[in-house]
Amino acid sequence: MQREQILELREGALASLGLLVGIVPWGIVAGVAMVSAGLTEPQAVAMSVLVFAGTAQLAVLPLLIAKAPLWVMIATALVVNLRYVIYSGVLAPHFEHLPRRWRALLSYVTVDGVFALFAGRFRPDDGNPHKHWYFLGGSLVMWCAWQLSSGVGIFAGAMIPSEWSLEFASTLALIGVLIPLLFDRAVAWGALAAGGAALLAARLPLNLGLLAAIAVGVAVGLAVARLGPRNGEGRG
Amino acid sequence: MAAESWLVWALIAGMALVAFFTRAVFILPGSHLRLPPTADRVLRYAPAAAIMAIIVPDLALAHGALSISIENPRLVGGLVAFALAAATRSILLTIAGGMLALTLVRYFAG
Numbered sequence: 001m002q003r004e005q006i007l008e009l010r011e012g013a014l015a016s017l018g019l020l021v022g023i024v025p026w027g028i029v030a031g032v033a034m035v036s037a038g039l040t041e042p043q044a045v046a047m048s049v050l051v052f053a054g055t056a057q058l059a060v061l062p063l064l065i066a067k068a069p070l071w072v073m074i075a076t077a078l079v080v081n082l083r084y085v086i087y088s089g090v091l092a093p094h095f096e097h098l099p100r101r102w103r104a105l106l107s108y109v110t111v112d113g114v115f116a117l118f119a120g121r122f123r124p125d126d127g128n129p130h131k132h133w134y135f136l137g138g139s140l141v142m143w144c145a146w147q148l149s150s151g152v153g154i155f156a157g158a159m160i161p162s163e164w165s166l167e168f169a170s171t172l173a174l175i176g177v178l179i180p181l182l183f184d185r186a187v188a189w190g191a192l193a194a195g196g197a198a199l200l201a202a203r204l205p206l207n208l209g210l211l212a213a214i215a216v217g218v219a220v221g222l223a224v225a226r227l228g229p230r231n232g233e234g235r236g
Numbered sequence: 237m238a239a240e241s242w243l244v245w246a247l248i249a250g251m252a253l254v255a256f257f258t259r260a261v262f263i264l265p266g267s268h269l270r271l272p273p274t275a276d277r278v279l280r281y282a283p284a285a286a287i288m289a290i291i292v293p294d295l296a297l298a299h300g301a302l303s304i305s306i307e308n309p310r311l312v313g314g315l316v317a318f319a320l321a322a323a324t325r326s327i328l329l330t331i332a333g334g335m336l337a338l339t340l341v342r343y344f345a346g
Contacts, residue, residue, distance in 0.1 A: 014287035043244050050252035061292045074250035079286040082279045088262040089271050096266035107260035122295050171294045172317045172334040174287050179321040181284045194285035202293055210289050217285025217323040218278055
């Protein structure tokens with residue numbers, strides 16, 4: 001490694017230390033929630049390492065408990081992860097000169113916080129040839145913090161009696177994730193419509209109800225964005 | 237409550253593929269494709285819609301039937317969590333308050 005690469009790696013790692021206050025409790029909650037939902041300890045560890053996407057992990061747990069079909073749970077994980085498609089589009093020009101192995105690694109480690117730090121620091125036309133080391137440094141800190149805090153949650157969760165209903169923590173954590181998203185008017189109306197539709201469609205088999213509710217939510221969000229005054233649009 | 241082992245492993249494998257694919261979709265091909273604005277919006281509205289569509293039935297349904305009552309522990313816990321999340325933005329306070337409300341309602345209504 002060259003000196004400049006080490007400097008960027010360290011810079012990214014230091015910048016992401018500020019994100020730890022968010023990711024550590026989040027990892028612990030995810031760990032406890034996975035075990036409370038009935039995953040064995042090896043399954044929960046495998047999910048943390050292989051999936052490495054907290055919101056998707058928490059979103060499938062209430063569905064797993066409700067015995068939703070496998071394809072619905074995977075489709076839900078896909079929908080919840082769609083924000084990464086946006087990140088991927090923003091990051092692609094920064095990384096296009098890198099070898100495929102690098103691009104695969106950086107894809108796997110992408111998380112919200114480091115994406116925001118990176119996108120705030122480097123414009124797409126920034127010619128810094130070592131900027132991917134900054135991204136890697138931040139991502140490695142987040143990856144380690146996530147795996148360690150999930151591990152703590154997994155082994156703590158295994159000791160907590162099931163009468164405490166800690167599986168409810170995944171739903172509560174989802175509420176915490178949802179609230180900041182609702183400050184965009186169209187997103188908020190779309191989400192409200194999806195919640196209402198999910199109740200109305202509860203008589204349908206769960207597989208259809210959830211996906212129909214998402215479709216209703218997206219349609220209402222698009223309609224609100226088209227009809228309403230344009231506040232909240234054009235950011236992000 | 238524990239789901240069958242093969243189902244959970246298949247879920248983990250499927251989610252791992254989905255999580256990698258959504259992150260790699262533009263990075264791995266090294267493409268210069270830009271998302272059209274409508275696609276960009278759909279990608280922003282869908283996750284919030286999905287999360288709300290998971291939360292609401294989990295709070296408001298009890299054994300498959302609508303249960304809008306102060307004696308429904310999950311509904312009360314969820315509403316407390318919504319209020320705490322909006323007021324504090326703290327995941328820990330949100331979860332702690334929601335769990336406390338759930339426990340109190342169970343204790344007094346049960």
